[in-house]
Amino acid sequence: MEIQHDPEACKKTILAVHDAMDVLGGKWKISIVASLGFGKKRYSEILKDVTGISGKMLSRELKDMETNQLVKREVVDTKPVTVEYELTEYGHKLKAVISNLADWGNTHRKKIMGANAGL
Template structure:
């Protein structure tokens, strides 16, 4: 009986942790933005090109939220016109393995479902 209770508690803790992660990374765009920045520092316009379908307004909102959650650093470079670059923080880089595993599963799923 103690083993079942321990498993139940472990399950609850796992689900809570997943909920916490999804609160930060949930939605349609954040995972794609992290994936884009996983390839290095990028300008706003480069991220906008990478993440097909996102609007400029939504990208701005998501980047601000990700900056508040310590996933992304924003750098303003004093050029004319001003250049703004984004990159993953060391904390944000911890998501790269999650993104790789998710991409690997997505490729497997595509092959499984579509045979491609």
């Protein structure tokens, strides 16, 4: 089966990928989305999930993701006040992307490191 070269479709695809990477690029955002894909979490829970991220960076990334309508921040009226984060409906659309990326990552790890490359 021969693949047709369509320069216009190629350009549109690359532009869309650039747009997505502008929102999700960097070291931490995809990991934060992956963490929140498992449900609503407090700041400290996300900090524990995303190994290596600093508190300052997590705050910055969450604010950016909130601006991009991927994450919803909710202040819960408890004593002391609790702040919870969750994916928006729009952010949930990334779950399939994250799942596919994780599957590929697991396959790649096994391919490069061998069958005994457990997590």
